[in-house]
Amino acid sequence: MNSKKIKTFNYIMYIIYVFSIIYFAFNKNYSGAGLSTTSLVITFCLNKAYKKKIKPLDSSLYVVANLFVLFAIVLGSSYELYDKIKYYDDFLHFWSGFISVKIGWNLLNTIEVNPTKNKFIFFVIIFLFAMGISSIFEIGEFVLDTVFKMNTQAGGLKDTMQDMIDSLLGGLIMITYYFRKIK
Secondary structure (H helix, E strand, O other): OOOHHHHHHHHHHHHHHHHHHHHHHOOHHHHHHHHHHHHHHHHHHHHHHHHHOOOOHHHHHHHHHHHHHHHHHHHHHHOOHHHHHHOOHHHHHHHHHHHHHHHHHHHHOOOOOOOOOOHHHHHHHHHHHHHHHHHHHHHHHHHHHOOOOOOOOOOOOOHHHHHHHHHHHHHHHHHHHHHHOOO
């Protein structure tokens, strides 16, 4: 993606977040305003990292990570799509499997690990990395529920396991894509 498209993408993201902050503050939904502000800060930090060409943040990962922040934090939590759309949480965990594999792929390529030498080991490492990221997300949800009395794991263990399975399936699809991509 060229720099002009990235710049346009950034402006769109910033406009969405600023509009959301104003909307939620005007409606006295300070939680929504705070989450939108957090998303704005995350997007700003990702933008700075991308401009500094910090690996493994390539253009596709940059765009997908920003969209994930938008869909998970602002649309999911602030605009309550988790409650309004039945499988929204499943979709995001499935998507996170894709993102985790992409991060693992980029990291291994950054340190110049050659996937053609041993495809199996290469993909086992990426798979374990992706499932580790999924576990960290679930620990994060547990902390939010325990410390901040939120309700991110409404179904308890069943919700946690479903989230892990969703991430697993997304990760396996992305691994299959990369496996076929290697000659």
